[in-house]
Amino acid sequence: MIKKCLICAKQFEAHHWNQKFCSENCARVQARARVKANKQLYRKIGNVTGEMKRPDGSVCINCGKTFEQHFPNEKFCSDTCRLDFFSLSAVETLFDFVRG
Ligand SMILES: [Zn+2]
Numbered sequence: 001m002i003k004k005c006l007i008c009a010k011q012f013e014a015h016h017w018n019q020k021f022c023s024e025n026c027a028r029v030q031a032r033a034r035v036k037a038n039k040q041l042y043r044k045i046g047n048v049t050g051e052m053k054r055p056d057g058s059v060c061i062n063c064g065k066t067f068e069q070h071f072p073n074e075k076f077c078s079d080t081c082r083l084d085f086f087s088l089s090a091v092e093t094l095f096d097f098v099r100g
């Protein structure tokens with residue numbers, strides 16, 4: 001089948017249904033472009049998460065994971081961690097009580 005190269009727009013005979021490039025050279029150009037785009041994307045994500053970071057309170061006190069606060073002084077990344085933390089401290093309190 002005749003296909004159009006995604007890089008140089010040249011028409012070529014594809015030997016594979018998913019062949020997108022006329023040559024290895026063009027495939028390499030595409031691969032390099034994708035790596036570059038990924039790097040830019042990661043940098044962008046890094047900037048966004050950096051802005052979201054607050055001086056305190058954004059680290060889950062149960063699992064230590066950084067999370068996005070939905071209200072000020074939120075201490076847990078999830079309901080699971082909240083329940084985990086409180087059930088754990090409840091058990092500890094009980095043990096303390098038993099031990100005297
Ligand atoms: Zn090409």
Ligand SMILES: [Zn+2]
Nearest residue numbers: 060063077081
């Ligand atoms: Zn957590």
